[in-house]
Amino acid sequence: MESVYLALILMLSAFLGFELIAKVPSTLHTPLMSGANAISGITLIGAVLAAGSEHSGLGVWLGAGAVFFATINVVGGYVVTNRMLAMFKRKKSKDGQ
Amino acid sequence: MNQAIQWSYVLAALLFALGIKLLGSADTARRGNALSAVGMFLAVVITLFHHSIVDFRLIMVSVAVGSLVGGLAARRIAMTAMPEMVALFNGFGGIASLLVAWAEFTKHSSTSTVSTLAILFAVLIGGLTFTGSLVAFAKLSELKLGGIRLGKVIAFPGQKWFNAGLVLLCVGVVGMLLVSTGEVSSLFILLVGLSFLLGCSGVFPIGGADMPVVVALLNSCSGVAACATGIAIQNNILIVAGSLVGASGMILTRIMCRSMNRSLAHVLFSGFGGGLSSSSASTDGEVNPISAQDAYYVLEAARSVVVVPGYGLAVAQAQHTVKELATQLEALGCDVRYAIHPVAGRMPGHMNVLLAEADVPYDALAEMDDINPLLGGVDVCLVIGANDVVNPAAREDEGSPIYGMPIINVDNARNVIVCKRSMSTGFAGVQNPLFFKENTRMLFGDAKASLQELISEFKHA
Numbered sequence: 146m147e148s149v150y151l152a153l154i155l156m157l158s159a160f161l162g163f164e165l166i167a168k169v170p171s172t173l174h175t176p177l178m179s180g181a182n183a184i185s186g187i188t189l190i191g192a193v194l195a196a197g198s199e200h201s202g203l204g205v206w207l208g209a210g211a212v213f214f215a216t217i218n219v220v221g222g223y224v225v226t227n228r229m230l231a232m233f234k235r236k237k238s239k240d241g242q
Numbered sequence: 243m244n245q246a247i248q249w250s251y252v253l254a255a256l257l258f259a260l261g262i263k264l265l266g267s268a269d270t271a272r273r274g275n276a277l278s279a280v281g282m283f284l285a286v287v288i289t290l291f292h293h294s295i296v297d298f299r300l301i302m303v304s305v306a307v308g309s310l311v312g313g314l315a316a317r318r319i320a321m322t323a324m325p326e327m328v329a330l331f332n333g334f335g336g337i338a339s340l341l342v343a344w345a346e347f348t349k350h351s352s353t354s355t356v357s358t359l360a361i362l363f364a365v366l367i368g369g370l371t372f373t374g375s376l377v378a379f380a381k382l383s384e385l386k387l388g389g390i391r392l393g394k395v396i397a398f399p400g401q402k403w404f405n406a407g408l409v410l411l412c413v414g415v416v417g418m419l420l421v422s423t424g425e426v427s428s429l430f431i432l433l434v435g436l437s438f439l440l441g442c443s444g445v446f447p448i449g450g451a452d453m454p455v456v457v458a459l460l461n462s463c464s465g466v467a468a469c470a471t472g473i474a475i476q477n478n479i480l481i482v483a484g485s486l487v488g489a490s491g492m493i494l495t496r497i498m499c500r501s502m503n504r505s506l507a508h509v510l511f512s513g514f515g516g517g518l519s520s521s522s523a524s525t526d527g528e529v530n531p532i533s534a535q536d537a538y539y540v541l542e543a544a545r546s547v548v549v550v551p552g553y554g555l556a557v558a559q560a561q562h563t564v565k566e567l568a569t570q571l572e573a574l575g576c577d578v579r580y581a582i583h584p585v586a587g588r589m590p591g592h593m594n595v596l597l598a599e600a601d602v603p604y605d606a607l608a609e610m611d612d613i614n615p616l617l618g619g620v621d622v623c624l625v626i627g628a629n630d631v632v633n634p635a636a637r638e639d640e641g642s643p644i645y646g647m648p649i650i651n652v653d654n655a656r657n658v659i660v661c662k663r664s665m666s667t668g669f670a671g672v673q674n675p676l677f678f679k680e681n682t683r684m685l686f687g688d689a690k691a692s693l694q695e696l697i698s699e700f701k702h703a
Binding site for chain 1: 468491
């Protein structure tokens with residue numbers, strides 16, 4: 146792939162990121178952050194490619210370590226975000242007017 | 243198969259973007275999170291079919307152990323400890339990116355400058371995200387335990403110069419690695435070490451009050467590291483997802499800074515929140531303590547109550563008790579709302595999560611800008627474990643270190659009741675003139691215990 150092409154992707158997705166987040170209410174910042182955090186575990190894909198590669202030796206072990214950490218990031222991130230969001234309920238207070 | 247993998251990445255990217263978009267509203271947030279999880283699952287599973295993967299044993303073991311650890315931690319963690327957890331997960335993302343970049347470096351033979359640069363950048367950012375997050379984790383959990391040593395500003399004279407020197411050294415090492423043609427593995431290890439050191443020395447001097455900003459920034463860094471790794475291994479989805487997270491983290495960081503009226507540079511380099519003593523704040527007048535019983539009479543007569551929760555509430559685990567009190571008040575026909583400062587708690591939006599855990603309806607949570615104009619008509623503001631975010635010095639006292647920070651103007655309400663352990667200062671280390679105002683009453687004691695006393699007053703009435 147050409148660097149120019151990569152730069153284009155980079156620029157567009159950064160712009161998209163800015164646009165998507167700018168108007169989120171502060172009420173949701175914690176789940177938003179932990180949800181985004183889980184997405185940053187995407188490096189898991191790179192880790193899997195490194196850990197399963199035919200090059201043996203150091204690189205593979207580094208990859209395996211990366212898979213371990215990235216999986217914690219991904220699984221933990223999604224589960225904890227879901228747990229938080231499950232608690233947000235929109236309802237009228239029962240005893241109020 | 244390679245074609246299929248690329249197309250699955252396109253789909254995953256779409257799901258991530260859609261997921262983040264849906265996370266922006268309470269009604270759709272859960273679906274958004276699920277969508278982005280599906281995208282991740284899809285991308286990872288399809289990648290396993292990549293022709294270069296020949297051995298699955300290590301992958302399977304690592305994924306199994308990682309899932310177990312991550313899943314258990316995410317299920318067990320208390321909501322009050324959420325900032326620590328997110329900081330830690332951030333750090334793991336960072337170290338993973340570093341390791342992937344390192345692995346790429348070991349098999350790097352024919353080099354283009356761009357990919358080498360990307361590898362080194364991924365190592366640098368990934369490494370500092372890792373140790374920076376660990377330090378943030380330590381600071382946050384130490385605060386929770388009540389011992390405040392680590393949460394304080396930890397700095398030595400010349401720290402800024404030391405950090406500046408570190409950065410220069412990193413740039414130098416990166417430059418040498420780029421031009422050098424011989425054996426460079428020791429230089430590479432040096433860079434890894436430097437990145438670790440930079441993360442530690444960068445976050446150590448930052449005070450507990452600024453942790454929301456630091457966590458948001460590290461979140462952004464973990465995205466940037468993943469993005470750099472993507473450029474290094476020429477993988478589209480890493481670039482897209484990484485820069486999405488990098489950009490969103492940056493936006494959150496900016497929002498946090500704006501909520502504290504500080505620049506990012508000021509947060510990172512000023513060592514704010516440490517030994518600053520309270521000299522300038524006007525503390526004339528007397529502190530008026532109030533008993534739980536008298537507080538009950540004030541609350542019982544109120545038609546509208548706004549609760550302003552702060553970190554003290556989280557520490558005391560009093561969110562359920564607050565909700566119980568609110569239920570009592572509502573039974574008397576009182577309108578109860580919650581005013582939440584954007585940086586209340588130790589992480590942006592943390593307080594909302596805690597209150598949601600206690601079954602407080604989402605509609606009752608008001609943002610600072612919405613509630614401030616209405617506070618003049620409110621009978622009682624009940625401030626629980628919050629200090630700096632309700633400090634009128636931010637509005638009135640130009641000499642105060644927190645001058646200019648947007649606050650919740652509780653002093654405009656007819657009555658203010660402050661639940662607080664003692665007269666000690668908040669994280670910013672400044673005295674709070676609110677406590678000396680005429681319409682303020684101090685209800686001293688542990689937040690939870692005080693609230694429970696109030697509730698029992700209601701029950702016996």
